[in-house]
Amino acid sequence: MHLRPLTTTLVGLTALTSVLTGCSAIGGSSADLQIYSARHYDLEGAFGQFTEETGITVEFISGDDAELLERLKAEGEDTPADVFMTVDAGNLWNGARQDELAPTSSAVLDEAVPEDLRDADGRWYGLALRARTVTYNPDAVDPAEFDAVDTYAGLADPTWKGRLCMRDATSAYTQSLVASLIDLHGRERALEIVRGWVANEVSILSNDVLLLEAIDAGTCDVGINNHYYLARTLAENPDLKVDLYWASQEGAGTHVNISGAGVVQGSDNPEDAQKLLEWLATDGQNAFVDANHEFPVNPAVEPEPVIAAFGDFERMPLNAEAYGTLNADAVDLLAEAGYK
Amino acid sequence: MTDTAALAEPRPPRRRPRTHGVGRPAWSALVVTVAAVVATPVLAVVVDGLGNSAALPRDLGQMILTTLALMLGVGAGSLVVGGGLAWLVTAYRFPLRNLLVWLLVLPLAMPAYVLGFVFLSVFDVAGPVQSFLRAVFGADVWVPEVRSLPAAIIVMSLSLYPYVYLMARSALIEQSSGTYDAARTLGANRGRALRRVVLPLARPSLAAGLALVMMETLTDFATVQYFNVQTVSVGVYLVWKGTFDFHAATRLAVLVLLFAVAVLVAERALRGRARYHQQGGRRQGFEPERLRGARAWAATALCLAALSAGFLIPVAQLLVWAVGQVISDASFLADPRFAEYLANSLLVAGVTSLVCVGLSLCVGHAIRLGGGRLVSGAAQLTTFGYAVPGAVVGIGVLLSFAALDAGLERAGVPGGTGLIVTGSVVGILYAYVIRFLAPAYQSVSASLEKISPTLTASALSLGAGPRRMLGRVHLPLARPGVAVALMLVVIDAVKELPIVLLLRPFGFTTASVWVYELARENFWEKASLPALVIVAVAIIPVFVLVGQTRRREAHRTVPGKAGQ
Numbered sequence: 001m002h003l004r005p006l007t008t009t010l011v012g013l014t015a016l017t018s019v020l021t022g023c024s025a026i027g028g029s030s031a032d033l034q035i036y037s038a039r040h041y042d043l044e045g046a047f048g049q050f051t052e053e054t055g056i057t058v059e060f061i062s063g064d065d066a067e068l069l070e071r072l073k074a075e076g077e078d079t080p081a082d083v084f085m086t087v088d089a090g091n092l093w094n095g096a097r098q099d100e101l102a103p104t105s106s107a108v109l110d111e112a113v114p115e116d117l118r119d120a121d122g123r124w125y126g127l128a129l130r131a132r133t134v135t136y137n138p139d140a141v142d143p144a145e146f147d148a149v150d151t152y153a154g155l156a157d158p159t160w161k162g163r164l165c166m167r168d169a170t171s172a173y174t175q176s177l178v179a180s181l182i183d184l185h186g187r188e189r190a191l192e193i194v195r196g197w198v199a200n201e202v203s204i205l206s207n208d209v210l211l212l213e214a215i216d217a218g219t220c221d222v223g224i225n226n227h228y229y230l231a232r233t234l235a236e237n238p239d240l241k242v243d244l245y246w247a248s249q250e251g252a253g254t255h256v257n258i259s260g261a262g263v264v265q266g267s268d269n270p271e272d273a274q275k276l277l278e279w280l281a282t283d284g285q286n287a288f289v290d291a292n293h294e295f296p297v298n299p300a301v302e303p304e305p306v307i308a309a310f311g312d313f314e315r316m317p318l319n320a321e322a323y324g325t326l327n328a329d330a331v332d333l334l335a336e337a338g339y340k
Numbered sequence: 341m342t343d344t345a346a347l348a349e350p351r352p353p354r355r356r357p358r359t360h361g362v363g364r365p366a367w368s369a370l371v372v373t374v375a376a377v378v379a380t381p382v383l384a385v386v387v388d389g390l391g392n393s394a395a396l397p398r399d400l401g402q403m404i405l406t407t408l409a410l411m412l413g414v415g416a417g418s419l420v421v422g423g424g425l426a427w428l429v430t431a432y433r434f435p436l437r438n439l440l441v442w443l444l445v446l447p448l449a450m451p452a453y454v455l456g457f458v459f460l461s462v463f464d465v466a467g468p469v470q471s472f473l474r475a476v477f478g479a480d481v482w483v484p485e486v487r488s489l490p491a492a493i494i495v496m497s498l499s500l501y502p503y504v505y506l507m508a509r510s511a512l513i514e515q516s517s518g519t520y521d522a523a524r525t526l527g528a529n530r531g532r533a534l535r536r537v538v539l540p541l542a543r544p545s546l547a548a549g550l551a552l553v554m555m556e557t558l559t560d561f562a563t564v565q566y567f568n569v570q571t572v573s574v575g576v577y578l579v580w581k582g583t584f585d586f587h588a589a590t591r592l593a594v595l596v597l598l599f600a601v602a603v604l605v606a607e608r609a610l611r612g613r614a615r616y617h618q619q620g621g622r623r624q625g626f627e628p629e630r631l632r633g634a635r636a637w638a639a640t641a642l643c644l645a646a647l648s649a650g651f652l653i654p655v656a657q658l659l660v661w662a663v664g665q666v667i668s669d670a671s672f673l674a675d676p677r678f679a680e681y682l683a684n685s686l687l688v689a690g691v692t693s694l695v696c697v698g699l700s701l702c703v704g705h706a707i708r709l710g711g712g713r714l715v716s717g718a719a720q721l722t723t724f725g726y727a728v729p730g731a732v733v734g735i736g737v738l739l740s741f742a743a744l745d746a747g748l749e750r751a752g753v754p755g756g757t758g759l760i761v762t763g764s765v766v767g768i769l770y771a772y773v774i775r776f777l778a779p780a781y782q783s784v785s786a787s788l789e790k791i792s793p794t795l796t797a798s799a800l801s802l803g804a805g806p807r808r809m810l811g812r813v814h815l816p817l818a819r820p821g822v823a824v825a826l827m828l829v830v831i832d833a834v835k836e837l838p839i840v841l842l843l844r845p846f847g848f849t850t851a852s853v854w855v856y857e858l859a860r861e862n863f864w865e866k867a868s869l870p871a872l873v874i875v876a877v878a879i880i881p882v883f884v885l886v887g888q889t890r891r892r893e894a895h896r897t898v899p900g901k902a903g904q
Contacts, residue, residue, distance in 0.1 A: 034846060040857050040860065059846050059847065061844065061846055062853075062857055063841050063842060064731075064838075064841060064842070065581075066580050066581050066584070066586070067731060067734070067735070067838075067841070067842045068842075070586055070735055070738060070842075071738060071762060071842060071843075073742075074735075074738035074739065074741070074742040074761075074762075075742075075759065075762060076742065076745075078745070078755075078756075078758060078759045079759075080759065080763070080846065090584060091584070094584040097584075168565075168568055170565060170570075170574070170577075170578055172581065175582060203465075204487070204568060205464070205465075205487075206460065206487065206565065206566050206568060207457075210460065210461075210464055210465075210466060213465075213466030214464075214465045214466050216466070217465060217466045217471065218479070219465045219466070324584060327582055327583065327584065328395075328582055328583040328584075328585075330582075331397070331578065331579075331582035331583070332397075332398050335397065335398040335399045336398060340568055340570075
């Protein structure tokens with residue numbers, strides 16, 4: 001008799017759980033394309049426009065890159081996903097290596113995306129480009145002080161002692177920059193460079209906006225930032241005392257990375273998935289990259305005005321395999337150099 | 341009265357009267373089943389971790405030391421703050437005391453991933469505090485390093501102390517004042533009575549609260565990263581992301597589990613073998629002493645100071661951002677998704693808390709019915725998930741269901757389990773229960789333990805069956821613990837992020853995911869509104885609990901019921 005509350009609760013719970021399960025299972029996959037995305041910037045806008053132009057409906061789930069990939073693997077052939085979209089070339093390379101992305105052959109994509117920004121087998125394509133370059137407070141720094149050949153390495157010079165601010169070692173941005181330095185110079189020289197930064201008493205901050213605020217406040221003179229954080233902060237505060245310097249223009253070029261996507265191995269709609277990729281790399285480039293102030297990968301598409309004002313620059317050719325394979329080395333190197 | 345006197349002096353452990361030698365088989369089986377279901381995903385990760393030989397990170401030794409220092413620091417800090425405040429508001433009256441009693445719980449409502457970014461934007465180099473200091477004392481003014489281990493310990497202690505505070509407070513309320521009064525009558529001063537009577541009686545609750553704090557500290561990866569403190573849990577993520585290899589990360593996850601085992605062992609040691617039980621259901625509580633003058637205001641100031649770092653300052657900053665956001669773009673408020681995300685959060689949190697508390701009651705009850713090592717070992721196992729980082733639990737759930745799916749298909753079931761984990765909220769609920777059984781079980785069992793075994797024995801001897809006894813005897817007596825348990829799980833589940841991020845089906849977004857998506861891109865102003873909503877939602881159960889506590893306190897002042 002007196003057990004009634006407990007029993008009722010348990011029965012109620014079971015009922016509720018079944019309802020919840022039923023609802024989500026039925027309401028789950030209604031769109032033509034399902035996307036797993038580790039990229040968030042204004043996807044609704046771009047996908048909405050795609051649906052308007054093609055009639056293909058899209059829904060997406062955002063999450064963390066490494067975790068979404070594990071989810072894809074666990075779901076196997078049951079996966080509802082058609083497209084895997086992520087940031088950082090290393091993640092794209094890894095998705096292909098783990099056999100979660102299917103080869104696509106598309107003349108449109110081959111034409112639109114430069115060769116180093118896509119997989120040779122068409123398993124992934126870069127769609128948006130970001131540069132990680134030097135930012136500085138113009139009151140404290142004359143840009144002529146920078147090493148125009150290898151600007152990143154130049155910051156290891158003792159003249160910058162006590163003037164540097166950079167991102168933490170746990171940041172994917174720091175890791176891929178260091179991975180590209182290893183690729184470019186070899187491990188020994190890269191270690192020397194990072195040790196130089198540490199010897200210069202670099203202040204480590206935990207996000208790019210804090211870096212810009214610190215430079216603006218004058219607590220550091222120079223930082224290394226993703227260009228779009230500066231563009232975004234400038235759009236909010238045009239008086240920001242931070243200028244951008246295109247790194248290594250007389251040398252290997254500025255370090256860049258990509259966001260991109262590929263068709264998922266278990267996709268039940270690879271045709272539409274490919275159409276989406278093609279659209280994003282061509283007509284949809286501006287819708288995809290402009291809101292976040294990123295550069296289009298397609299050379300035929302103009303960047304939006306705020307970043308166009310930063311001027312043209314030479315980029316370091318992107319070696320996705322190096323970003324993927326050398327990332328673990330970069331983490332190890334940062335630890336060895338005492339970079340936190 | 342003789343029994344009460346015996347309670348006051350911790351005496352050599354007496355054996356708990358076993359009601360039945362082997363317990364009740366059905367109840368014991370239930371506990372073992374629950375433990376197995378809850379432990380499977382965690383075991384899946386352990387198996388994966390032990391079965392590979394991926395390289396461990398170079399600074400592993402440093403990580404282990406950092407983890408130890410952080411856990412001990414935050415444990416000590418929250419014990420002092422939480423236990424001290426609980427005693428202060430229970431034993432004394434001072435201005436705003438009635439309000440502060442429940443305000444002090446509020447830091448629980450602040451998700452760690454929000455606290456971290458808010459705290460840094462207030463206190464870091466470009467924040468208002470340091471800008472102000474520079475403006476007043478010049479650009480070279482010395483400020484302590486914000487992104488450091490000591491700063492992390494302070495902030496985490498000030499945000500996690502409510503676990504200890506809540507447990508301590510419910511222990512103090514449940515204590516009959518008879519023991520304390522007896523000690524005072526026998527000549528002990530307040531301090532001695534506190535040390536010799538109140539603290540030993542509150543020890544199981546303090547230990548339970550402390551264990552929760554340490555597990556939260558162990559699994560936190562949001563706050564610590566903002567402070568650049570690399571614990572082993574952070575290491576799991578770093579290795580996972582840094583090497584693009586999940587299996588390399590599971591090895592470290594096993595190490596995290598070792599820490600968790602240490603916490604649980606320490607908790608049992610702290611609870612001690614001695615058992616203290618109250619007699620009967622009468623709750624007398626303390627007669628608070630009124631503080632006057634400067635001492636009274638000092639008490640108020642102390643409470644407010646503790647409340648500031650974990651709650652008042654972050655909320656103020658969020659409000660500033662939110663107002664800025666509403667002024668620049670008010671359309672954000674009318675977003676219909678607001679309500680939908682919130683409803684999703686509440687639904688999942690509500691179901692999770694009911695399941696967790698229901699299971700905890702069953703497990704706690706089964707232990708009282710006896711059953712020996714197997715049952716108590718299984719009960720320990722059910723609390724393990726709390727010490728495992730959310731994303732690892734999530735992956736464990738994925739791995740287990742992938743194996744089940746493959747197994748079923750091999751056995752000839754077409755389609756296997758299908759997409760049950762990530763195609764519905766089942767996966768999320770499952771993972772949530774694994775994660776949050778511990779806070780529920782800790783508070784329920786701390787309450788159950790204070791019920792005298794003679795009570796259980798007499799109920800049984802009078803012919804009550806185990807189920808009837810749970811409903812009629814144990815549940816009513818453990819009600820304070822049940823209320824705390826419900827509240828803790830709801831708050832934890834509303835704030836939870838990594839699991840829902842990983843396992844949610846298409847079209848299912850919660851308020852915490854929303855905050856994450858905005859904060860991740862540093863859209864703090866936009867993130868401030870949903871963050872405030874989460875905080876507001878988490879405050880609701882606090883209100884409920886306070887209402888209950890108030891009723892209980894009011895209860896004892898009713899004449900006629902107050903007498904012994």
